[in-house]
Amino acid sequence: MNRSSTNRLAIRKLTVTAIMSALSFGLMFIEFSIPIMPAFIKLDISDLPALITSFAYGPVYGVVVCLIKNLIHMTISKSLFIGELSNFLLGSVFVFIAGLFYRIRRDRKFAFIGAMVGDLAMAAFCLFINLYIIYPLYVRFMMPEEAILGMYRAILPSVDSLWKAILIFNVPFTFAKGLISVAITFVIYHKLSPLLKGKNSV
Numbered sequence: 001m002n003r004s005s006t007n008r009l010a011i012r013k014l015t016v017t018a019i020m021s022a023l024s025f026g027l028m029f030i031e032f033s034i035p036i037m038p039a040f041i042k043l044d045i046s047d048l049p050a051l052i053t054s055f056a057y058g059p060v061y062g063v064v065v066c067l068i069k070n071l072i073h074m075t076i077s078k079s080l081f082i083g084e085l086s087n088f089l090l091g092s093v094f095v096f097i098a099g100l101f102y103r104i105r106r107d108r109k110f111a112f113i114g115a116m117v118g119d120l121a122m123a124a125f126c127l128f129i130n131l132y133i134i135y136p137l138y139v140r141f142m143m144p145e146e147a148i149l150g151m152y153r154a155i156l157p158s159v160d161s162l163w164k165a166i167l168i169f170n171v172p173f174t175f176a177k178g179l180i181s182v183a184i185t186f187v188i189y190h191k192l193s194p195l196l197k198g199k200n201s202v
Contacts, residue, residue, distance in 0.1 A: 013057050016196055020049035021068035028073055028087075037173055038151035047091045048181040052189060054099030055111060056196040062095035080141050086134045094122040094178055112186065119178035126174040130166045 024046045031042035046069060054062025070084040077084055101114020139145045145162060152165040159165045 013061060016056070017053060017061050017064055018068075020053045021065045021072070024049040024065055024069040025072045028069065034173070036155060037169055038148075038155065040151065041170070041173065043173075043177060045177075045181050045184065046087070047094055047178065048184055050091055050095045051098055051115065051181050051185050052192060052196070054095040055102050055185070055189060056193065058103055059096040059099030062099045063092045066091040066095060079138075082134060082137045082141070085137075086129065089129050089133070090122050090126055090174065093125050094118045094181075097121050108186075112182075115182040115185065119175055119182060122178050123171050123175035126171050127163070127166050130170055131163050135162055135166070 027046040027048065028044055031044040033039055034041070034043055037043075047066070050062045050065035050069075053065050066088050070088040073087075074081050074084050095118065097118035098111075098114040101117060102111045104110065135145075135148065138148065149159065149162065149165060152159045152169060156168065159168065
């Protein structure tokens, strides 16, 4: 690859990453409350552009999309940046692992395996990230632990601790949320790949 081609590819990657970051930020506003989840937990698919970018250009670019969308969202944050931190950490685990698998072997099967491993890892990390980082920050700066637990108990009265609440509610919810992005990616990526990379891919 000559220098001109290298420069064009670099510009393409930066341009697409910027576009995907903006799209990801926009998707953060399309969120829904789920009746079986506390009201402060919303369903969105803002990790979708990051996952597509991770497949197209590599795991680092996917993480960059996660970072930029949350940096932009911090300008209108209602959670003292805690929600953005959570979104970035979990989304980065998801798209980095998925992109890493696809980087190792570029075929549809391995892309799917990587996406599912990334989703499972995100769900697993959800327990520890929320229990040891995110919820302690919420308790310190926004609301007491009993208030948070009360929101879970309104749905399932037997919940008696934060770690049980996160395990029962947040972990499967996070996995399902990632699964939606995986499904959409595998429906549209084949059509988007020529636009992203200038050639056919997965």
